[in-house]
Amino acid sequence: MSGKIITNNIKALRFNNGEVTQARLAEKIGVTRQTILAIESAKYSPSLELAFKIADFFSVPIEEVFQYVDAA
Amino acid sequence: MSGKIITNNIKALRFNNGEVTQARLAEKIGVTRQTILAIESAKYSPSLELAFKIADFFSVPIEEVFQYVDAA
DNA sequence: ACATTATGTAAAATATATTATACTTCTTGT
DNA sequence: ACAAGAAGTATAATATATTTTACATAATGT
Numbered sequence: 001m002s003g004k005i006i007t008n009n010i011k012a013l014r015f016n017n018g019e020v021t022q023a024r025l026a027e028k029i030g031v032t033r034q035t036i037l038a039i040e041s042a043k044y045s046p047s048l049e050l051a052f053k054i055a056d057f058f059s060v061p062i063e064e065v066f067q068y069v070d071a072a
Numbered sequence: 073m074s075g076k077i078i079t080n081n082i083k084a085l086r087f088n089n090g091e092v093t094q095a096r097l098a099e100k101i102g103v104t105r106q107t108i109l110a111i112e113s114a115k116y117s118p119s120l121e122l123a124f125k126i127a128d129f130f131s132v133p134i135e136e137v138f139q140y141v142d143a144a
Numbered sequence: 145a146c147a148t149t150a151t152g153t154a155a156a157a158t159a160t161a162t163t164a165t166a167c168t169t170c171t172t173g174t
Numbered sequence: 175a176c177a178a179g180a181a182g183t184a185t186a187a188t189a190t191a192t193t194t195t196a197c198a199t200a201a202t203g204t
Contacts, residue, residue, distance in 0.1 A: 004124075006120060006121060006124070045119065045120045045121050046119075046120050047117060047118075047119060047120065048078060048117045048118050048119065048120050048122075048123045048134075048138060049078060049117050049140070050120075051120045051123070052076075052078070052138075052140035053140075056140065061133065061134075061135055062120075062133075062134050062135065063133055063134065066120060066124075068121070068124035068125075068128065
């Protein structure tokens with residue numbers, strides 16, 4: 001049915017950028033630590049705006065943070 | 073505060089691709105025509121998943137459909 | 145002028161993202 | 175072993191996106 005899922009490499013990006021913590025990333029972006037945690041562990045996928053904010057924070061395009069790929 | 077807003081060129085893309093209608097785009101992507109209309113007229117911004125679906129439909133990266141730019 | 149198709153407006157109902165709070169577990173340094 | 179910082183689990187409350195339905199307007203072809 002759905003076929004595709006959204007994955008992310010936020011954790012990897014956090015460590016490629018001077019060990020930024022979940023709490024600090026959340027604070028910088030203006031969301032809660034819970035939100036970062038939930039997205040990072042793929043509990044749900046973010047709004048487009050939040051996706052843009054995260055991508056902007058790491059200075060990369062959205063596609064480098066999130067991937068829309070086949071589930072199987 | 074926020075400073076940035078999300079814009080889109082869905083309408084332009086629809087006409088660059090053989091005049092695909094809102095209803096047809098919605099149907100192909102698996103959402104309601106109202107959703108396409110609301111997003112196209114920036115009543116609200118979509119979920120990341122829907123943004124991916126729209127971008128995929130037009131075979132372009134998300135950044136070519138949606139732009140996160142300064143409001144002013 | 146009429147019929148048809150596409151787009152816009154509106155509002156209530158539902159689903160999903162985000163917050164807030166509190167507690168737990170893991171790591172690391174001392 | 176202990177303390178402190180970071181990450182994980184859980185849940186209720188709130189905000190926002192999406193659906194559904196219904197009607198209104200705009201554009202086009204006959």
